[in-house]
Amino acid sequence: MSPATLAAPLVLAADPLLDGAIGPGIVGIVLIKVVMAFILLLVSVMLMVWFERKLVADMHNRIGPAEAGPFGILQTLADGIKLFFKEDLIPDRADRVVFKLAPYLSLVPAFLVFSIVPIGGDFSGDGTVTWFGETTYLQVADPPVGVLFFLALSSVAVYGVMLAGWSSGSKYPLLGSVRASAQMISYEAALGLAIATVFLTSGSLSTHEIVARQVSGSWNVLATGVVPFLVFLLAGTAELNRPPFDLVEAEQELVGGFHTEYSSLRFSLFFLAEFMNVITMSAIAVTLFLGGPAGPILTDTLGWVWPVFWFSLKVFVFLFCFVWLRATLPRLRYDQLMDLGWKVLIPVALGWFLLIATMNVADDLGWPMVPVVLVGVAVLVAGAALLTGAIQKARGDALADLVDEGVED
């Protein structure tokens, strides 16, 4: 532990705020950022729950929450207070320690992911804001492995779901949690591959850097804006267990899914985590694919408000789409879910990743781009044909098995 390393924690070194000596003022700014992120997320969850209920009601031609506050906007608060005063039950056959731990394992990753999202900063410059004479990024932390941090936390979130179901000591939660964790693990692969293309295009893992590169390159619409973006959206929706991928809490089959046995405060933690995940997933999508807070700054006074506004607007579009999906689409069957993940999304994301990688190499070596792309596409088409052939053969075999064995199976 040499004293030379005592200066700045290197994890956050990219932020200019932490470059020099760290005084109480800088600690104060970091604290403000942490508290702001926390409050922002909580308030937006409150509004999101209301917004979802109201919008779904509109789409169903109902009124929705209307009593608490103007337009029922305080409904979530009322529900939250009600939940706090409910009886806190722990089932007899529950594993008490794990049962109490699980909600936090869901909630904490949901919070932490938001800390790497840049929510403001003028990206036509270097993406910073100036507060109290200090220049800083408008995000809690900018670790050099930023997006891997997001992937790591989303794999930690699986524990919350899995352990909640297991520790309840009852069969519906267990079935729900096994479904949920299988689904989350499957779709994490597609999610990761979609993000890998973003790494490849922007050449960095840091969220701040990714946004900066997108701004200078028209959001990389061609390389990441279509295929990886769509894969990310689908995989992200599945990762969130949102409709139409919400088999995890299919009421008709599983009562309430993994949190059936939870009540009161612990249930509200799961509820909170779920909606927080929706918001952070939208924020991550905006960061990776839609240029984050980038956008025109229209006025000179209070210029820092505009990036925050653009960011919120972009996130809002995603939130609307999530609600829209929920109101419109019926739930998938389990085999459809797995087929979509493993046989469509992963191959598509992988193929696109390889194509972009080939083009990068060709670019580096000065090869002519057109034949390289043509050969690449031809290889991918051949691969897709092989895969489709294999899938159809397997389907035929399975069908033949069923016919052969009749009722025996």
Next chain:
Amino acid sequence: MDAAVFLISAAIVLTGAGGVLVSRNPVHAALFLVQTLFGVAVLFVLQDATFLAAVQVIVYAGAVVILFLFVIMLLGVDRAEDLGVEPIVGQRPVAAIVGASLLGMLLTALLVSVDGPTGAHGANTALGDAADNTRLLGEALFTDYVFAVELTAILLTVAVIGAVVLARRVRGPLAPLPVVVVASVADDGEQGDDGPPDVVEATDASDEGEGA
């Protein structure tokens, strides 16, 4: 500050490791293992190996231990072990000897050797600052060590194909064995069963029978 972070994460690692040894419930042991892995990840960050820290969490905590938990839950062994029974005779003395020699090796490396651990960041090579981690690792893996990477890839492919072959249902004269095996396991299991759809009835029966 380094010392404080080191001490806290060392405590986390050690209590986790102790917990793995002491807890009788396999699920609890797996969770303690996760705690240890997290502590080690923090230590990696302390050594500026941020990429390694992230991968540690993604691969070990996010994939390996999750698979442990899956197996534990699916096979229905998620109850306290009876330590009075020794399934493999002579295993414990051997384990004790191996453990003691590992401890001896570690202590030798730490206390006796001349050029022992220095605690310096990246003592062997210049790894650049934390931001360069990923790039340097990638360059090393895909230039100098590309052969090893390819070999590992082939090994993994072989493993996947092997798993598929083993799990494949044979058509024709050989009866599909796996269904029978899974069903009998599900009969023995406790609450942790979720067999494939073929054996749902067996699972339900065992769940209800257990409450009695």
